[in-house]
Amino acid sequence: MVGPRWGAIVRVAFLGPEHSFTHMAAERLFPGAEYIACRSITEVFRAVEGYEADYGVVPVENSLEGPVGETLDNLASTMLHVYAALEARISLVLAGRRGAPRLYGHPHALREAARSLDRLAPGVERVAVSSTSEAARRAAEEGALCVCSHRAAAAHGLEVLAESVEDGPNYTRFIALAWRDQPERGERTSIITAVPDEPGSLYRLLEPFASHGVNLKMIYSRPIHGKPWHYNFYIDMEGSRLDERVAEALEEARERSLFLRVLGSYPVLRGP
Template structure:
């Protein structure tokens, strides 16, 4: 039975994603993303399941910054459908609620709902953790989290599916100390690179993928945090590092970049 780390309390969407990928795993909740990464790096767990982007709010900044530093390899991915609930203590009515606590990503995904109800968003470190806190504090504040979190903590659901967009998914990467073996199926590869400061540098790199008909599924820039206005590029594309075309493009891209890190190749997940 694998041991799998996730960030947050029991009932968090990260726990749900981990259960979706590892139905029989022993799950290990961690206070922060850094703690989940460290548990896997020190082999206290076999895997860590980490959210990297949401279909509404975009990338999870802290998690992506940690990907730049970690020695872990990406060995899988999973999409978790996110259905947010407004959760309160028993006896509280919708008209009583003035504040709602949750992770900043969840608050952003429910922005229009909260504005319409005139409820003040209150950032917390975790969705399920917000439910636990609201229960412990009592009172008329609400939390935004999953139905599973409400059930685990014996709380009342005032409204379900309060997210602003119903096509709300979070994408998680499954990380491990060693890369996964290749098997049958469609694969994706994730990598991070920075370009040299010459005109057309990024265009020249992306063109190498186009020439070999390698489909890019994501490209995003994030600040290096070392030099102002310099960026790392996070790229996902279809293919495995052992494929001939991917080996060719990696060789060329390495020569054209000032920094290159391959996070790993893994089976492509489906919605």
């Protein structure tokens, strides 16, 4: 539980459908809330922007597959903040009707379990759908196979044929979006920034973080739509923007950037 909720029930939009991993993350971050299933990551952002939800929960990075592009793009194009994060180990099961010719899964889940599926379900057609819980729903409807969570398999009455089918330790970081962040509890700070296309520009941007001893936990570049081969950088660092050395590093980096927006300083919960 990361937010104040004296009296009113908080409304939390999440990437659905129900029983998705993001649903579980939303329950962990905001227990006892009213949960609103959205059909896409963009829809979660829209729900919070339009005050239909107080918070939104979406995946932002997976330890096998990297960043979630749709989340990064929406962080750049909206003014929402990161209010909290949750890192959870993801365990996938193979479920459904044994011997079925088709298998549903989220594209990331299919890649994360690729080698296990070659062995467990050789020659089975793999169909990518929008989420692991959608995969379970389809498998139940059509008598097919799927890769999903234990909970989604149970919710759709599917038999679990194999556990832990992911090819390696697999963590996903989820973030809670809101109109405000929690700098006072900020163990991590996230920014979006961009630098000129010239020698040394990224190096000069990073200099203040090195000189102030701020540890960068993640740096992703993401193409800017409409400007081929130009990039925004998404950078996570340890500490809050209320910490003096983080604040000074951010101020100096801002002067060396084309723009620099602080997405938030926030606590990071560990799961499941």
